[in-house]
Amino acid sequence: MISPSIISKGLVARLGIKTYPLSLTYELSWRCNLACSYCDRHTPMRSELQREDIFKVLGEFHKLGMRITNLDGGEALLHRNIDEIVEWLVQRKITVTMHTNGMLIPNKLDTIRKLSGVKISLDGPRENHDAMRGAGSFDKALVGAKAAKSAGVPVAFTCTVGRHNIQTIDALIAMAEELDIPVIFNRP
Ligand code: SF4
Secondary structure (H helix, E strand, O other), rough: OOOHHHHHHHHHHHOOOOOOOOEEEEEEEEEOOOOOOOOOOOOOOOOOOHHHHHHHHHHHHHHOOOOOEEEOOOHHOOOHHHHHHHHHHHHOOOOOEEEEOOHHHHHHHHHHHHOEEEEEEEOOOHHHHHHHHHOHHHHHHHHHHHHHHOOOOOOEEEEEEOOOHHHHHHHHHHHHHHHHOOOOEEEE
């Protein structure tokens, strides 16, 4: 059950009377199972929080009124406490979404099922994606996307558009339509 004080903070923030952190994007770790050519978030930061501090911080945001948490990385599904973190948030009726490269989804379906949405990064069709992220990463991302969708979790692809993939956008849209999964395009 959501406490009345959290509901009232949400209301106050939505009415613009006072600001509260309703939505939190949390980069759990910069550890990643890929090393994409344009990314520097595949080596853990020295100052990453340990388990006890993670729950302390989440507890403080929860008390301040946090209603939505988007878990990100690095690769969020690689985090050693990910199952526990998602469960902790869901138990407090917080909407939890995740941004992932999708590769570990089939191994983590019990946790994935608890999410309100999963965003999976794609750089384009197989050739473009694998050129940036490594051989086999496209096929694994698609297996992950299909697994999450079959588990009933809303899935979207995200694609950062740049010179490396601008010419493949139409092909990516066609593929996403075939899979019945939307694509969100971002600027770098
Ligand atoms: S999967 Fe994401 S976090 Fe990992 S290296 Fe690639 S862009 Fe960076």
